[in-house]
Amino acid sequence: MRAAAAKAGLGERTIYRYLADPDFRAELHRRQDEVLTATTAALAGGMGTAVQALAGVLDDPECPQAVKVRAALGWLREGRAMVETDNLVDRVATLEKVLLEAG
Numbered sequence: 062m063r064a065a066a067a068k069a070g071l072g073e074r075t076i077y078r079y080l081a082d083p084d085f086r087a088e089l090h091r092r093q094d095e096v097l098t099a100t101t102a103a104l105a106g107g108m109g110t111a112v113q114a115l116a117g118v119l120d121d122p123e124c125p126q127a128v129k130v131r132a133a134l135g136w137l138r139e140g141r142a143m144v145e146t147d148n149l150v151d152r153v154a155t156l157e158k159v160l161l162e163a164g
Contacts (some may be wrong), residue, residue, distance in 0.1 A: 062077065
């Protein structure tokens with residue numbers, strides 16, 4: 062908070078007052094979501110290239126087995142994380158719908 066206050070030219074207590082304001086927090090979260098969305102889109106744009114690179118490592122007969130194992134494990138770990146994230150997004154959307162319908 063101290064660094065953020067200094068960068069903004071504000072006092073640290075002022076930053077805490079802003080954060081206590083629901084409208085300010087909502088705008089902050091909206092802007093953070095925008096940054097996250099843009100970052101996610103950029104990462105998604107490079108996924109094809111990353112998959113090709115990993116496939117190249119796995120298919121390369123000159124590549125050491127340890128490197129292939131690490132590449133394969135990374136691929137599996139990221140795949141699992143994507144499935145889990147997708148499932149969580151669906152579950153949250155369902156919960157939000159139920160809550161909205163319940164009033």
